Amino acid sequence: MAHKTVDVLLVEDNVADADLVREAIEGGKLIINLNVVRDGEEAMEYLRAQGRFKNATRPDLVLLDLNLPKKDGREVLREVKADPDLSSIPIVVLTTSAADEDILHSYKLHANAYIEKPVEFESFIKIVNQLTEFWLSLVVLPKR
Amino acid sequence: MTNEALKSREENNQLILDSLIDQAIFLLDSGGYVLSWNAGAEKIKGYLQSEVIGKSFSMFYPVDDVKNGKPVRDLRIAETEGRFEEEANHFRKDGSKFWASVSIFAIRDENAHTKAFVRVVRDISRARDDALALTKARELLEARVNERTKDLLRSNTELEQFAYIASHDLQTPLRHISSYVQLLTSKIRKTTVLDERTEKWVEYILSGTKQMKSLILDLLTYSRIGRVDIKVEEIDVLKLLAHVADEVREPIRVTQAKIVYDELPMIVGIRSQIEQLFQNLIENALKFKKSEIDPLVTIKCQDHGEFWMFSVSDNGIGIDSKYFERIFLMFHRLHSTDEYAGTGIGLAICKKIVEFHGGKIWVESTLGEGTVFSFILPKKERVTLTTLAKESMEAS
Numbered sequence A: 001m002a003h004k005t006v007d008v009l010l011v012e013d014n015v016a017d018a019d020l021v022r023e024a025i026e027g028g029k030l031i032i033n034l035n036v037v038r039d040g041e042e043a044m045e046y047l048r049a050q051g052r053f054k055n056a057t058r059p060d061l062v063l064l065d066l067n068l069p070k071k072d073g074r075e076v077l078r079e080v081k082a083d084p085d086l087s088s089i090p091i092v093v094l095t096t097s098a099a100d101e102d103i104l105h106s107y108k109l110h111a112n113a114y115i116e117k118p119v120e121f122e123s124f125i126k127i128v129n130q131l132t133e134f135w136l137s138l139v140v141l142p143k144r
Numbered sequence B: 001m002t003n004e005a006l007k008s009r010e011e012n013n014q015l016i017l018d019s020l021i022d023q024a025i026f027l028l029d030s031g032g033y034v035l036s037w038n039a040g041a042e043k044i045k046g047y048l049q050s051e052v053i054g055k056s057f058s059m060f061y062p063v064d065d066v067k068n069g070k071p072v073r074d075l076r077i078a079e080t081e082g083r084f085e086e087e088a089n090h091f092r093k094d095g096s097k098f099w100a101s102v103s104i105f106a107i108r109d110e111n112a113h114t115k116a117f118v119r120v121v122r123d124i125s126r127a128r129d130d131a132l133a134l135t136k137a138r139e140l141l142e143a144r145v146n147e148r149t150k151d152l153l154r155s156n157t158e159l160e161q162f163a164y165i166a167s168h169d170l171q172t173p174l175r176h177i178s179s180y181v182q183l184l185t186s187k188i189r190k191t192t193v194l195d196e197r198t199e200k201w202v203e204y205i206l207s208g209t210k211q212m213k214s215l216i217l218d219l220l221t222y223s224r225i226g227r228v229d230i231k232v233e234e235i236d237v238l239k240l241l242a243h244v245a246d247e248v249r250e251p252i253r254v255t256q257a258k259i260v261y262d263e264l265p266m267i268v269g270i271r272s273q274i275e276q277l278f279q280n281l282i283e284n285a286l287k288f289k290k291s292e293i294d295p296l297v298t299i300k301c302q303d304h305g306e307f308w309m310f311s312v313s314d315n316g317i318g319i320d321s322k323y324f325e326r327i328f329l330m331f332h333r334l335h336s337t338d339e340y341a342g343t344g345i346g347l348a349i350c351k352k353i354v355e356f357h358g359g360k361i362w363v364e365s366t367l368g369e370g371t372v373f374s375f376i377l378p379k380k381e382r383v384t385l386t387t388l389a390k391e392s393m394e395a396s
Helices: A015-026 A040-047 A073-082 A100-108 A121-138 B003-019 B039-045 B063-067 B070-081 B125-191 B196-224 B237-247 B249-255 B271-287 B346-356 B387-395
Strands: A006-011 A032-037 A061-064 A091-095 A113-116 B023-029 B083-091 B097-108 B114-123 B233-236 B258-261 B266-269 B296-304 B307-314 B360-366 B370-378
Touching: A006 A015, A006 A040, A006 A121, A015 A032, A015 A121, A015 B125, A032 A040, A040 A061, A040 A073, A061 A073, A061 A121, A073 A091, A073 A100, A091 A121, A100 A113, A113 A121, A121 B125, B003 B039, B023 B039, B039 B114, B063 B070, B070 B083, B070 B097, B070 B114, B097 B125, B125 B196, B196 B346, B233 B237, B233 B271, B237 B249, B237 B258, B237 B271, B249 B271, B266 B271, B266 B370, B271 B296, B271 B307, B271 B346, B271 B370, B346 B360, B346 B370
Parallel strands: A006 A032, A006 A061, A061 A091, A091 A113, B258 B296
Antiparallel strands: B023 B114, B083 B097, B097 B114, B233 B266, B296 B307, B307 B370, B360 B370
16 A cells, blocks of 8 residues: 555656546545656656656556657657666556557567556546556565 | 563562562672662661672671671571571671671582582561660569559558558547447436436446447458458358358347258358458358348359359348448448448448459348348459568568
């Protein structure tokens, strides 16, 4: 059971999709602090606590969309997992793409999981809740 | 023979020789010296009779050939084998070259000794030029076909990218509409009870988005037939149907349907398309069942020589004969969406698949009793793609 606040970083450029995640999380069992950034560059700044994200808390989990403006999700994944400081943060790719190449590529870049955004809304809510419960309640995460 | 008769025979022979104006026909003695000349020889080789009589026939050969002893060799071949034939470059008096067909025949005496040769030369430059032009034209045509095929393949790839992205990007806003309408109604229901009419409106919106999603996916499927996945293979229809029945097991369970088939052959075709074909027909049979009667779908196959003829029959609501042609057209539906779900593309997809394989599909039906969909598929692969296109697609 999580007693402290859990921080999740969502990297998603589409506002409507980001709000859906927020809705799903708020309806769930866990108390989650959700932060949203809009593109790959902001994501890296946030994770490194640089620039306007100077006071950012290191997230317990990152939900990453692949198709992002500026720096795309694949680049973010590669950079984070190559950085010894950041590589231990679990990254779950949450994207609309069902392409085999994207799936394989993501796992090759050491994504912790790959989830295809479902079109059905109920499925989406269920998945987000299952996701967060698994990563933030069931598994043991490294201390920050 | 009298002198007069002889003279007239000689004149006749000369007349014959001179009429053969496209052939140089002349006599050589056993040493290769020119004994006679005809009008054709004058025309083809450009020499007058007075310029050649008594001269060696090697004067007609290129200098290098003479150095190599070719003229003598040619005569020797004619002597031993009776004839010599070749095609080669020859020169006219003015030095111009022409492509010649040369024959040398040996004339033997009673003791089988060669006493003279007949040499026949034909100018076949025209024929050779025509042959070369034909080859060149054919190469040009093939090059053009290859270019066009490459263009076609490129635009196919672009079309596929377009179709995929369009369907993908169209589904995102659809997802948003669907999700947020559900969120909205959940929120409102927390504080207000929605009356029946309002609930109906919400249902209309949501089923509208579901309908659009089906349409987008069906259009994508339709556009892909013949563009993507064109690997032709041998298909065991029995195994394929078992797979299809598995895909459709929910509707089968819900309608308590029975799908019946006996012996079915091995056919040649594109597996994913044939699966789609049978699946669409079976799904339709289940969908358009009579309300109180469990659907019974019978699949048969008849050997028709070069074709297999398949039939998928049901005991459903049937189709009015005046719609027999129309139902295969895209978006043509005979019932509204609330009566029967669907996009109206299923049968258009079936038709495209069957025709892509080189076959035909048609329907017979009696309203209120049932329907039979029949289609023929050629036994030998007759998929309508050029070999080059197929090879390129398989390579990529």
